[in-house]
Amino acid sequence: MSYTIAITGKGGTGKTTIAALIVVAMTRAGKCPVLAVDADPNACLDVALGVEAKNTVGRLREDARILASEHPDISKRELLELKISESLVEGEDFDLIAMGRPEGPGCYCYANNVLREVLKEISDNYPYVVIDNEAGLENLSRRIVRRVDALLVVGEPSRNGIATLHRIQALAAEMNIEYGKFIAVVNRVHDIQNTYDDLKQKMGADGIVLLPHDDDIRMWNEEGRSFFSIPENNAIYRKVRDEIAAPIQ
Numbered sequence: 001m002s003y004t005i006a007i008t009g010k011g012g013t014g015k016t017t018i019a020a021l022i023v024v025a026m027t028r029a030g031k032c033p034v035l036a037v038d039a040d041p042n043a044c045l046d047v048a049l050g051v052e053a054k055n056t057v058g059r060l061r062e063d064a065r066i067l068a069s070e071h072p073d074i075s076k077r078e079l080l081e082l083k084i085s086e087s088l089v090e091g092e093d094f095d096l097i098a099m100g101r102p103e104g105p106g107c108y109c110y111a112n113n114v115l116r117e118v119l120k121e122i123s124d125n126y127p128y129v130v131i132d133n134e135a136g137l138e139n140l141s142r143r144i145v146r147r148v149d150a151l152l153v154v155g156e157p158s159r160n161g162i163a164t165l166h167r168i169q170a171l172a173a174e175m176n177i178e179y180g181k182f183i184a185v186v187n188r189v190h191d192i193q194n195t196y197d198d199l200k201q202k203m204g205a206d207g208i209v210l211l212p213h214d215d216d217i218r219m220w221n222e223e224g225r226s227f228f229s230i231p232e233n234n235a236i237y238r239k240v241r242d243e244i245a246a247p248i249q
Contacts, residue, residue, distance in 0.1 A: 009154035050226025056100025
């Protein structure tokens with residue numbers, strides 16, 4: 001069984017950056033291979049990891065129509081295996097698969113279903129799976145994975161940001177989403193100690209990770225650089241490595 005980490009939260013809070021840093025920290029620690037899953041059609045986890053996802057599972061509907069017309073004897077399983085081989089991007093010590101943007105209107109449910117089938121087929125081949133979800137809990141509510149070992153919810157250190165963390169935590173309970181640990185991650189924090197004390201008092205989280213504002217991270221994102229080149233002494237990388245990746249066995 002693989003250990004699955006799912007990252008979610010409001011849009012613009014740094015989910016993709018944190019997902020990439022987790023993958024980097026785990027591979028540097030020898031916890032590999034890692035399957036990185038870009039389940040957000042608007043995200044760019046591939047860029048953050050220094051690879052390019054040219055093919056995505058979101059395009060399968062149109063591909064399936066073409067293949068079905070050209071090869072009526074091809075089975076659904078053969079089609080799935082073909083799509084996996086086309087969509088899987090191989091990196092050093094990690095692989096990546098992306099949902100991408102579905103082609104045509106009303107295709108998101110179909111793309112999620114295909115992603116679920118793909119993950120069911122290949123996730124057990126990886127000891128660790130890191131999923132960068134779209135904003136909210138929609139992907140998790142569709143059960144694209146059987147179970148989440150660590151659910152990381154990313155927010156910002158504002159009153160609204162903390163309230164969103166509470167709402168997502170309550171929503172996860174209402175949806176009966178299965179997870180082992182609930183970890184609140186607050187990004188771009190200026191007052192670390194007061195924010196930590198406030199969250200510890202108000203939130204029933206298994207872990208609280210506070211990440212400081214960091215201009216280097218902002219520059220990495222703006223320039224589209226791979227986080228595999230982030231130095232070991234970067235403050236945010238160290239926090240992600242020591243407080244999220246390191247405790248994972």
